[in-house]
Amino acid sequence: MTAFVLACYIGLKMEGSIYFKNVNDCMHYKNALHNQTIMKKEKEQTYQCMCKLVPQIDPDKVRIY
Numbered sequence: 001m002t003a004f005v006l007a008c009y010i011g012l013k014m015e016g017s018i019y020f021k022n023v024n025d026c027m028h029y030k031n032a033l034h035n036q037t038i039m040k041k042e043k044e045q046t047y048q049c050m051c052k053l054v055p056q057i058d059p060d061k062v063r064i065y
Contacts, residue, residue: 001064003062004021004023004053005051006029007049020065021065027051034047034049
């Protein structure tokens, strides 16, 4: 099965990811989260999020929304 992963980073560290069945859902959440600033360890940091195509994913091992 093909899916789209929304991956969000702070710096070089991945902070979270979620899989979607279509790119429109992935882009909706990417647009809401990308470039948000948060306070972490008393330092302002910015989320960097992107949608990536995952050509082969096992839906029995990963929840896909």
